[in-house]
Amino acid sequence: MHNPVPRLLCPFCSREYKSDVALLAHAESNKSRCGIKSHPGWRHFVDQITGGLIDVAGRDSAGNYNYVVSPEAMALYGPAQTKVGALDKGVPENGYVVDEW
Numbered sequence: 001m002h003n004p005v006p007r008l009l010c011p012f013c014s015r016e017y018k019s020d021v022a023l024l025a026h027a028e029s030n031k032s033r034c035g036i037k038s039h040p041g042w043r044h045f046v047d048q049i050t051g052g053l054i055d056v057a058g059r060d061s062a063g064n065y066n067y068v069v070s071p072e073a074m075a076l077y078g079p080a081q082t083k084v085g086a087l088d089k090g091v092p093e094n095g096y097v098v099d100e101w
């Protein structure tokens with residue numbers, strides 16, 4: 001059975017992408033002719049496309065955006081959620097050990 005390839009449209013220029021990673025690379029690229037990075041909704045777009053994991057933390061002196069792990073993601077997945085002693089056994093493949101989901 002053929003599964004359709006999901007298509008994502010850039011909300012600014014309507015170009016079509018096969019993955020969220022490709023769409024974000026398009027939007028974030030300085031070589032892109034798309035103007036979404038200069039749109040007031042850029043921070044919201046980054047939040048949506050990364051599922052709330054990444055937040056825009058301002059710009060440097062050259063005008064490039066700085067990105068951080070969002071406070072919400074740190075509260076959910078960050079080091080504070082790591083079980084004491086769990087890292088003594090080695091870091092699991094999926095990263096940090098989280099107490100409860």
Ligand SMILES: [Zn+2]
Binds near residue numbers: 010026
């Ligand atoms: Zn675009």
